[in-house]
Amino acid sequence: MRxxxxxxxxxxxxxxxxxxxxxxxxxxNAPQVGIIKVNILPDATNVIPDSLSVEIKKSxxxxxxxxxxxSEIPSSGVxxxxxxxxxxxxxxxxxxxxxxxxxxxxxxxxxxxxxxxNSVNINxxxxxxxxxxxxxxxxxxxxxxxxxxxxxxxxxxxxxxTETRLGFFAAxxxxxxxxxxxxxxxxxxxVRSIAAxxxxxxxxxxxxxxxxxPNEDVAGDLTGYYQNASGxxxxxxxKALSTIITTGYIAKTYNDLWEAYKIGDIxxxxxxAIWDIYSDIPSxxxxxxxxxxxxxxxxxxxxxxxxxxxxxxxKSWFNxxxxxxxxxxxxxxxxxxxxxxxxxxxxxxxxTATWTSKNGSKLGSAKSTLGYSGTVFEPIEAYxxxxxxxxxxxxxxxxxxxxxxxxxxxxxxxxxxxxxxxDKWVVTxxxxxxxxxxxSQKEIERNNKAEAFxxxxxxxxxxxxxxxxxxxxxxxxxPSKAAGVKYIYITAx
Numbered sequence: 258m259r260x261x262x263x264x265x266x267x268x269x270x271x272x273x274x275x276x277x278x279x280x281x282x283x284x285x286n287a288p289q290v291g292i293i294k295v296n297i298l299p300d301a302t303n304v305i306p307d308s309l310s311v312e313i314k315k316s317x318x319x320x321x322x323x324x325x326x327x328s329e330i331p332s333s334g335v336x337x338x339x340x341x342x343x344x345x346x347x348x349x350x351x352x353x354x355x356x357x358x359x360x361x362x363x364x365x366x367x368x369x370x371x372x373x374x375n376s377v378n379i380n381x382x383x384x385x386x387x388x389x390x391x392x393x394x395x396x397x398x399x400x401x402x403x404x405x406x407x408x409x410x411x412x413x414x415x416x417x418x419t420e421t422r423l424g425f426f427a428a429x430x431x432x433x434x435x436x437x438x439x440x441x442x443x444x445x446x447x448v449r450s451i452a453a454x455x456x457x458x459x460x461x462x463x464x465x466x467x468x469x470x471p472n473e474d475v476a477g478d479l480t481g482y483y484q485n486a487s488g489x490x491x492x493x494x495x496k497a498l499s500t501i502i503t504t505g506y507i508a509k510t511y512n513d514l515w516e517a518y519k520i521g522d523i524x525x526x527x528x529x530a531i532w533d534i535y536s537d538i539p540s541x542x543x544x545x546x547x548x549x550x551x552x553x554x555x556x557x558x559x560x561x562x563x564x565x566x567x568x569x570x571x572k573s574w575f576n577x578x579x580x581x582x583x584x585x586x587x588x589x590x591x592x593x594x595x596x597x598x599x600x601x602x603x604x605x606x607x608x609t610a611t612w613t614s615k616n617g618s619k620l621g622s623a624k625s626t627l628g629y630s631g632t633v634f635e636p637i638e639a640y641x642x643x644x645x646x647x648x649x650x651x652x653x654x655x656x657x658x659x660x661x662x663x664x665x666x667x668x669x670x671x672x673x674x675x676x677x678x679x680d681k682w683v684v685t686x687x688x689x690x691x692x693x694x695x696x697s698q699k700e701i702e703r704n705n706k707a708e709a710f711x712x713x714x715x716x717x718x719x720x721x722x723x724x725x726x727x728x729x730x731x732x733x734x735x736p737s738k739a740a741g742v743k744y745i746y747i748t749a750x
Contacts, residue, residue, distance in 0.1 A: 291369040292334040294376045316341040352411040356422040360385045383461040387423040390416045393469040403437035429453035457743040492676045495727045502713045508580035518590045519549040521706030534640040535595040544615040554593040567591040571601035574668045605633025628682025642694025645687035646717040652678030
């Protein structure tokens with residue numbers, strides 16, 4: 258019996274040892290794997306995740322995993338044999354030119370270790386470049402039937418005369434072709450080619466092509482009043498303009514404005530009346546008129562009572578401080594009652610109006626897509642560009658003072674202490690207003706009177722193209738800020 262038990266013990270031990278050897282052999286033969294978690298980090302808010310595909314390759318170049326869109330990547334991670342890997346994130350639409358479609362890509366390398374989880378961050382960078390087309394006001398005044406086509410090796414984009422979107426292209430070279438009918442009725446074509454090696458179309462860059470007439474000054478060759486701004490763009494241009502319009506400025510008294518209005522703000526319809534943007538109806542008859550020097554406020558009981566001095570940038574925003582308090586270039590003669598209803602609300606686009614003036618100016622809650630949720634005042638379409646160019650003038654002329662005003666209430670929602678001077682929603686809206694309502698003869702003549710009165714001018718009336726050159730890079734679809742914005746001028750025949 259004892260012999261039999263001993264034999265069973267020996268056999269059990271043998272089986273145990275044999276099992277251990279088998280387990281070890283199985284462990285050695287099992288795949289040695291680890292897990293990687295891929296984190297895709299865009300450098301912009303407008304990246305569409307499912308416009309990207311992902312490839313995971315061995316260091317030898319063999320593709321071991323691929324995903325047609327990023328949402329297919331398992332949230333638990335990707336299981337891979339141990340080793341070195343290259344991970345690439347590439348756009349699914351690689352080449353075709355499209356409006357408003359920046360493309361992003363990125364890559365990283367990693368090593369997979371046995372039985373471990375490794376997080377891999379892939380920083381996306383813009384891989385294509387964009388081009389916008391602008392036409393100078395003089396060109397638009399003289400030319401008709403104008404449009405532009407930009408072509409690259411993969412296709413073409415057609416820009417109509419009213420196109421404001423940016424076109425995105427994968428790579429150069431590109432050819433810019435503009436057709437138009439000149440002032441003599443002759444159809445003309447101008448062509449500009451840009452080589453692939455040109456830094457203005459490097460990845461993530463933004464290029465603005467401005468079509469102009471031969472006799473127009475541009476920032477590259479300015480003379481006279483703006484000569485110290487020659488060759489500058491972006492914030493450097495804004496700083497140069499600030500110096501130009503501040504140097505030699507003569508501050509006037511608040512009462513001096515009444516006399517200035519008698520010269521610089523008179524209607525051209527033969528009435529000799531004050532040109533009031535809150536009552537004027539460009540396509541019809543104004544509901545009331547004011548004679549300069551005779552109908553000054555005073556008190557008012559409703560529309561049509563009297564006119565006063567409207568600080569387009571409300572004086573409460575800058576604590577009634579000089580010289581802003583009496584700067585003719587941002588203080589317009591307007592109906593006193595409408596001025597009072599506007600109060601110190603910012604200009605904006607109204608969603609639901611609570612009050613409407615006789616010429617259609619509105620007060621009410623901002624529309625939901627504006628980027629601002631408070632009460633706003635909306636002038637009629639014919640004067641939105643005027644207001645926009647005044648706002649850009651103000652933050653250029655008083656750039657050194659804005660930090661003190663970017664603090665509370667409405668000023669915090671409008672002003673910005675950064676170099677651009679205005680919050681994003683204001684810039685976006687004002688650029689749109691300026692484009693949709695180009696510089697008028699009224700503004701040009703008022704600018705001339707301002708120079709005679711206080712010895713400075715609004716540069717954005719003289720050169721509205723400066724707006725895009727300074728603030729265009731802040732638009733929603735602007736590419737990487739580090740790349741900056743570049744400009745070329747294409748001269749018509």
